[in-house]
Amino acid sequence: MEQIIGRMATATIFIFLAALAFPSGLRAQNDAAKTFKTNCTLCHGEDGSANTPTGKALKARDLRSDEVQKQTDAQLAAIITKGSGKMPAFGSKFSPDMIKSLVAYIRQLPKK
Ligand code: HEC
Numbered sequence: 001m002e003q004i005i006g007r008m009a010t011a012t013i014f015i016f017l018a019a020l021a022f023p024s025g026l027r028a029q030n031d032a033a034k035t036f037k038t039n040c041t042l043c044h045g046e047d048g049s050a051n052t053p054t055g056k057a058l059k060a061r062d063l064r065s066d067e068v069q070k071q072t073d074a075q076l077a078a079i080i081t082k083g084s085g086k087m088p089a090f091g092s093k094f095s096p097d098m099i100k101s102l103v104a105y106i107r108q109l110p111k112k
Contacts, residue, residue: 032101039090040102048109058086064110076103 037046043055048063050056061068068076080099083089090099 028097028101029105032098032105035094035098036102036105039093043087047112048106060087063106069107069110073100073103073107076106 036044041052043052043058043060044050044063045052045055050060050062063069077096077099079087080094080102081089081091081096094102
């Protein structure tokens with residue numbers, strides 16, 4: 001029994017250290033990817049194409065398209081924060097930092 005607890009404690013410490021060692025920039029990107037997946041894909045699709053039943057019904061644009069990508073980071077961040085048309089506002093749900101990470105995530109969608 002003591003051995004099992006010891007092993008569990010070692011595993012916990014190991015996971016903790018691994019999380020700390022992870023470069024924080026990369027972690028922010030991963031968080032953005034996760035956040036996008038859980039909050040945005042319903043309408044925008046995993047790849048940002050909006051090729052989903054909801055995306056089509058609401059006429060969301062392809063996030064990879066020039067029309068979207070030519071907008072500035074500040075413009076995209078404002079749309080995510082305040083919403084636009086049928087796009088819900090996320091300003092009360094996410095920190096400005098997370099919204100910045102989401103914009104960065106949208107920026108790299110065309111490169112996928
Ligand atoms: C309920 C469906 C829905 C959800 C959920 C949603 N969006 Fe949108 N989004 C839209 C629609 C519809 C538009 C087009 C808005 C318009 O016509 O002005 C849009 C527009 C945008 C735009 C501007 C692109 C353009 O058309 O110029 C960005 C950026 C964006 N969404 C990001 C996000 C992010 C990031 C999330 C998740 C945090 C998200 N959206 C969640 C429906 C949604």
